Amino acid sequence: MKAGIFGGSGYSGRELSRWLSHHPSVTVEFSTGSAKPHIPHEEGVSRPADVYFLCLPHGTSAVYVEKVRALHPDALVIDLSGDLRLKTPESYQLWYGQEHSAPGLLKDAVFGLTEVFRSELRGARLISNPGCYATSVMLPLLPLIQGRWVEPDDIIADAKSGASGAGRSPREDLLFCEVEGNLSIYSPGRKHRHIGEIEETIERETGIRPTVTFVPYLLPVERGILSAIYVRTAHSVDELRNALSTYYAGSPFVRLVERAPRLKDVTHTNLCLMSIHEGAPGRAIVVSALDNLVKGAAGQAIQNMNVALGFEETEGLV
Amino acid sequence: MKAGIFGGSGYSGRELSRWLSHHPSVTVEFSTGSAKPHIPHEEGVSRPADVYFLCLPHGTSAVYVEKVRALHPDALVIDLSGDLRLKTPESYQLWYGQEHSAPGLLKDAVFGLTEVFRSELRGARLISNPGCYATSVMLPLLPLIQGRWVEPDDIIADAKSGASGAGRSPREDLLFCEVEGNLSIYSPGRKHRHIGEIEETIERETGIRPTVTFVPYLLPVERGILSAIYVRTAHSVDELRNALSTYYAGSPFVRLVERAPRLKDVTHTNLCLMSIHEGAPGRAIVVSALDNLVKGAAGQAIQNMNVALGFEETEGLV
Amino acid sequence: MKAGIFGGSGYSGRELSRWLSHHPSVTVEFSTGSAKPHIPHEEGVSRPADVYFLCLPHGTSAVYVEKVRALHPDALVIDLSGDLRLKTPESYQLWYGQEHSAPGLLKDAVFGLTEVFRSELRGARLISNPGCYATSVMLPLLPLIQGRWVEPDDIIADAKSGASGAGRSPREDLLFCEVEGNLSIYSPGRKHRHIGEIEETIERETGIRPTVTFVPYLLPVERGILSAIYVRTAHSVDELRNALSTYYAGSPFVRLVERAPRLKDVTHTNLCLMSIHEGAPGRAIVVSALDNLVKGAAGQAIQNMNVALGFEETEGLV
Amino acid sequence: MKAGIFGGSGYSGRELSRWLSHHPSVTVEFSTGSAKPHIPHEEGVSRPADVYFLCLPHGTSAVYVEKVRALHPDALVIDLSGDLRLKTPESYQLWYGQEHSAPGLLKDAVFGLTEVFRSELRGARLISNPGCYATSVMLPLLPLIQGRWVEPDDIIADAKSGASGAGRSPREDLLFCEVEGNLSIYSPGRKHRHIGEIEETIERETGIRPTVTFVPYLLPVERGILSAIYVRTAHSVDELRNALSTYYAGSPFVRLVERAPRLKDVTHTNLCLMSIHEGAPGRAIVVSALDNLVKGAAGQAIQNMNVALGFEETEGLV
Known part of the structure; x- marks a missing residue:
């Protein structure tokens, strides 16, 4: 399986790259935002992959979730930002103090607290990773x-x-x-x-x-x-x-x-x-x-990917 | 005024020495337990001073409070250990899991939470510094x-x-x-x-x-x-x-x-x-x-000394 | 004596304020660049003082040294930046990679490595504090x-x-x-x-x-x-x-x-x-x-001020 | 392959356990000195294994190297202490200030600076891990x-x-x-x-x-x-x-x-x-x-084991 990372130079993105490099079934194909080679986020959107991880700031993240899903409707998308964690635009407005940039996504996203929502995560194509x-x-x-x-x-x-x-x-x-x-x-x-x-x-x-x-x-x-x-x-x-x-x-x-x-x-x-x-x-x-950075971000994202794609839940994580 | 410190090599004792060295009205005459010169606690008991600070472990501390007061009845004694903070031997037994080594002291000791017990601290001769x-x-x-x-x-x-x-x-x-x-x-x-x-x-x-x-x-x-x-x-x-x-x-x-x-x-x-x-x-x-180490130990001890001996409360502490 | 500080919110400037607050002969009159009250550097130039400390970035610092000296020719000015440490514009160009903004100052500034240049520092009116x-x-x-x-x-x-x-x-x-x-x-x-x-x-x-x-x-x-x-x-x-x-x-x-x-x-x-x-x-x-921050910056600056103004060298520093 | 660790509760021993738990070809059978279950060093000597790692203090370590080799002559023994790093009893006496406890071992031990002594390490049965x-x-x-x-x-x-x-x-x-x-x-x-x-x-x-x-x-x-x-x-x-x-x-x-x-x-x-x-x-x-703790101790020990036993040099280390 091929993975793409948006925002690979932040602490979560870097941690994700490191853990994925040990995952037996997944290869990181590209990582945007990093220094060498520098790949702009827009270029990442056009790169084909089986799973996309978004480690971008809230507000920006949902925009790229939409773009990626439009181009790669069968891919799994896991958003590590706060954009898809709340379930109504009103709640988002209340806690984030801004209008939601892609409210249509809120209902589709499965909340990725793996142990609690495991059955909903199986086969999911859009996952919101918890804070x-x-x-x-x-x-x-x-x-x-x-x-x-x-x-x-x-x-x-x-x-x-x-x-x-x-x-x-x-x-x-x-x-x-x-x-x-x-x-x-x-x-x-x-x-x-x-x-x-x-x-x-x-x-x-x-x-x-x-x-x-x-x-x-x-x-x-x-x-x-x-x-x-x-x-x-x-x-x-x-x-x-x-x-x-x-x-x-x-x-x-x-x-x-x-x-x-x-x-x-x-x-x-x-x-x-x-x-x-x-x-x-x-x-x-x-x-x-x-x-x-692990169970609170990159690790749980991989755990969610494992469940969604049918891998062993612990694969690449022990 | 002359001060003596018991247990000058621990963190509280060292902090006390440092602050007292800037106090305009007090000079540290001796400090037991330190490396150079090494003065045993027993020798400290016989050294004359106006104020004695005890930075010893609980159990040991009350023993030296008794010895110092027996020899220097007019001196001010400030105990930084937990020995005199509780007011009954039963309570001490309950929380410290051992018998009190000098229960007769408990009633005499003023509890040195300066801001609360300021009036009782004026003129006091035995003060128990809070934890x-x-x-x-x-x-x-x-x-x-x-x-x-x-x-x-x-x-x-x-x-x-x-x-x-x-x-x-x-x-x-x-x-x-x-x-x-x-x-x-x-x-x-x-x-x-x-x-x-x-x-x-x-x-x-x-x-x-x-x-x-x-x-x-x-x-x-x-x-x-x-x-x-x-x-x-x-x-x-x-x-x-x-x-x-x-x-x-x-x-x-x-x-x-x-x-x-x-x-x-x-x-x-x-x-x-x-x-x-x-x-x-x-x-x-x-x-x-x-x-x-300051308001929680050495600083409050000096503040209590200031109040007990009639100095300005902030002397040596700003 | 009245002191003014340019750049009081950086680590050196803050350290200088803290030490000067304990100096028996000097009072800090103003500090530019700090949050509350905010005093712009330009306003600092017009404020009268006996000694001015400049904790500004190199390049900027020499500019304000000139302005302060023009308005307050009798005041002592101590520059903590690197602007006046080298003695020729060529050397400055070589090590700092830019043209010197006030080369006329270089000869006037006494190099404030106190222990070595003590006699030159006595009565000095412009001191360059070492790195x-x-x-x-x-x-x-x-x-x-x-x-x-x-x-x-x-x-x-x-x-x-x-x-x-x-x-x-x-x-x-x-x-x-x-x-x-x-x-x-x-x-x-x-x-x-x-x-x-x-x-x-x-x-x-x-x-x-x-x-x-x-x-x-x-x-x-x-x-x-x-x-x-x-x-x-x-x-x-x-x-x-x-x-x-x-x-x-x-x-x-x-x-x-x-x-x-x-x-x-x-x-x-x-x-x-x-x-x-x-x-x-x-x-x-x-x-x-x-x-x-002390002997490498604020402390040595105060030591230099003490020597230049005829105070005890250790005043405010122990 | 089965591994035994002597001194598993120190920082090197613990690091070794952690890395070996990811090694695909080796299982840790016992670890002496740890809390649970507590296995005394003497008991470790009698436990059969293919490779023994000694993370004991110098002086003690060589003694156990001898005991283990006496009982398990075909096993690989890797000593992480300083006991076998110098090649003469005189040199040991000079730098460690004590007599060597098993001088007969010094000539047999291959010095495990892997990259330099790789060819000597192949097939070795006694390795001294460098400091x-x-x-x-x-x-x-x-x-x-x-x-x-x-x-x-x-x-x-x-x-x-x-x-x-x-x-x-x-x-x-x-x-x-x-x-x-x-x-x-x-x-x-x-x-x-x-x-x-x-x-x-x-x-x-x-x-x-x-x-x-x-x-x-x-x-x-x-x-x-x-x-x-x-x-x-x-x-x-x-x-x-x-x-x-x-x-x-x-x-x-x-x-x-x-x-x-x-x-x-x-x-x-x-x-x-x-x-x-x-x-x-x-x-x-x-x-x-x-x-x-890795290239300077546990990692290099595993690298040496890999070379000595014919595994891929990087196995369990990436």
Whole structure:
């Protein structure tokens, strides 16, 4: 199979190239946006491939999804931007603060949280890859809400991410001297786009809309997300753990562990590790860890490709 | 004034020496435990000074507090260990898992959260310096509970600390290769000693006992603590902000800021910066940042000394 | 005394503001280029002050030196850029690749390597502050060449600098994810501007022109420069050490130490620490360490101001 | 093929396990020294395997080499310690400061600098894996000396290593707070053990004994070694580059590059990248970069195993 990458010089695009170079069934044919050889995005559109990955900024990405699908209707297209994650133009306008550039795509795109939407992903031709923060919160939270193990209101997600999550475009606040030795919060509360993605996706799948207080942090590390999710529950830690273990029994990349996972347990892997701990009465603490560039981006994209194209789900990922 | 330091080679002891060397009214006469010249703790006991700082491990520290006070009854003794922070031997046994080595001291020690106990600290001769995590949680939380601005139950404190908080004794989990690029949780939930200190101190001062779910993290930075405290409240962010501003109006080291403080805004200073943000309905997020070695240890110890001995509170600290 | 700073928002300018805020005899009146309040450089020119510090990019800096001197002929002007470090327009053209914007200033500017040019600095009204790399190489090397302790040919300087030396303007290669966990060489050999500054300054002072192979590195740290200088010598390590000790006997900020200094021995101080070690026969290794933002920039600028204006040399620096 | 690892919990042992888990022809049967399941070294001796890797401290390692060979005479044994790198007990005594525990092994062990000793490694049954620093210096230097491209005297190697090179045993100077934000030199000049290994190996292979001034550094990164090697030469940079390119034409892991390689170009790979730059007249700068845990330890061990056992040299390494 032949793959094409749009935006191969960013952190997600580069990670995708690296992992695909080890995939036994896929060869990267071209990568736009990289230095050598430089291939403009427009040229990429005309290049034939079996699967296209789009690692472009939101707003731009949907435009190229449309162009690629027009020319290559049988190809699989996987969009790693935020453009196709929300399901209505209104919701997109609300969380992204701009009009959607290709609203017709929203209904066609399967949401690529692989473990949850695996059956819909089989044979899919358009996949929207989830956000990294959202993946780290939805994977533990969705089954707990679906099974009514936790109250959907008053969920708190305190989520710390490595700097690669902010991308590779030069910005003063991402300079080494600003991030090193530092820890900073941005968009605390109800402001971050991933809240919309989390709440809307969980509601779509479970029929229950959760309310999440979300605080994202910039960690002085290159990669990895560690989220602590504080939930209200009438159940024991063991019951919650069993609920998640059961839900993910057939999912090789999601695992329950005893001690809280550390970032380095998951970096450079496609794993999402989870643990559950007792809080004050009525509170449990759910911890999840993943690599934002792998399970939070390139790895999950390959996992989705594997499912969509009928490869083994773990192919090229272990 | 002459000062003596017990345990001058650890991170807190070293920080204390450095700050005291700039204090206009105090000279460090000796420092035990350091390499050159090496002065054993026992020798320190016999050395005359006006103020003694104890930067020793808990268990050991109270023993030397007793020895120093026996020989130098008029001197000021400031204990930076956890030995005198809880007020009953039972509570100490519960949280420290061992019998108290000098229970007679517990009642005499003034708790050195300077901004809260300033009047009791004037003229004090025995001060127990608060823990670094506990300081970062109590400073914002105590006034909010005292004024009944927030519900005392279901408080969540997600607190991230630099590695110097774990001390300088060699341990595999503190090696550079283990901490760098990593983020790890230890003692999540209801297990960390500082929970006892936070809940007991707030109850003593306000008459209301809070219940705190506490998750401490080891950050890949040398110094600093950033705590996000999630509280239930019927009040607006502005009301909470005003309540804290009013409470700390006369306190030069505690300041309310608009945007969430970052670690580097406070490292190498005696400041505690705080901000308040809106969460989901009924939830507010209180963020506090301080340097664990300064406001969380050496700086607050000097601040307490200043108050106890009648110096300007900010002397040697700006 | 009143001070004005041009370019107060860069790393050097900010460091200068911080140190000057502790200087007992100087008050910062204004700082251009900072956010709040924003003062344009042109407005700074018209503001009266006793001493002006220019932390602007080369090319721009000399222009403002001229403007300030035209309006405030009695004021002291200290230029932290590279504009006045070389002494002829030809040399400037050679190393900076552009025409000098104010060649008339070159002869008037005293070169502010304080320990070497102290007597010329007394009463000076225009001072060119040395480069950070150049300071770390010249301080140990100049006395050794002057005393003919080492051969002037075949000197090798392997110099590692923290990322703040590259400034605060956003650049992809200075992003956290690029610098963290990395070490990179730039301009190896005979290409870096500081070579011209080192060779020309040493020749001017000693009459002997050295030839330096220079390799600069970007370290994954915020601040500090550690240089290893490999010299050919017929003398023992002890003789070299004595030569340097004697030369710097009256200089409080330059010290010979036994073990090779580490970065953290000098960061946040105005010190330059040096050590000498035996290499293969005929080779000695001279190590020097300083903080690029302090002794390599803001600190040395204040030291020069102290000498020029007749203050104690260490005022505001300890 | 079945592999056994002695000392699997250290950084080299762990890296070896990780890489071997991807090797298509080898399975790790046991690993001693790890936590779960804990297998004592003595038990490992009795376990049958086709290849044994020893990641034990020097002194201890040779003892287990002897025990394993006594019981499993047909197995391949690869020692990653320093015990078998020098070829006489006298040299070992000189550089390691202790008597050799199994001098009879020294002559049997093939020195595993794969690219240089490839033909001797084919079919070998005892291999001494080179040191990480030594590999980074010998790979570029040996061919240049053999071809008389550079003068063997007055070679300077300035070599910076990540902290994993110092091992995983807790030591105060390896704590996060000591290494972070720091750069330190240890054993400068003619003291480090790898000097003996470099000079003796090059002499054995080329008949010419070089003299190396060696300065090793501890970098604040987890992994990687970047060495700058300053050589005297009458030849151009192009000639030197060609000489190295020709020498390594058939070696997939050693590559000449134009710009100086950075640490992150080689970390997590078995590559050694090299570049050559012009210094002052008569001086060239040779830069080499590798990952101390891969090409400097576990990766080169696997590469040696591949050659010794007749696998493809790159198997399991790309």
